Amino acid sequence: xxxxxxxxxxxxxxxxxxxxxxxxxxxxxxxxxxxxxxxxxxxxxxxxxxxxxxxxxxxxxxxxxxxxxxxxxxxxxxxxxxxxxxxxxxxxxxxxxxxxxxxxxxxxxxx
Numbered sequence: 001x002x003x004x005x006x007x008x009x010x011x012x013x014x015x016x017x018x019x020x021x022x023x024x025x026x027x028x029x030x031x032x033x034x035x036x037x038x039x040x041x042x043x044x045x046x047x048x049x050x051x052x053x054x055x056x057x058x059x060x061x062x063x064x065x066x067x068x069x070x071x072x073x074x075x076x077x078x079x080x081x082x083x084x085x086x087x088x089x090x091x092x093x094x095x096x097x098x099x100x101x102x103x104x105x106x107x108x109x110x111x
Contacts, residue, residue, distance in 0.1 A: 005041075007025065007035050
């Protein structure tokens with residue numbers, strides 16, 4: 001909940017004075033009065049639609065998961081697909097620092 005909504009709730013529902021709201025929030029009485037006299041609602045911002053970073057690899061991941069689904073293995077299929085994607089990526093462009101960090105998390109070893 002935004003600060004403006006909290007101030008409006010304190011003033012309108014709880015019937016607190018501007019001085020008491022100022023004491024509770026730590027804001028100036030002038031600021032509280034300005035917020036209450038404005039009578040506006042806090043703006044809500046829409047988050048733009050962004051493509052996923054995995055979208056370029058979606059087909060490849062789906063095919064890997066499909067081939068891994070039939071196999072008996074001890075690891076989760078999604079983790080296996082991530083490891084396969086990582087090995088494929090590092091074989092094309094080796095980022096050794098990233099590879100070392102990911103191999104610790106992944107447990108599939110650096111290639």
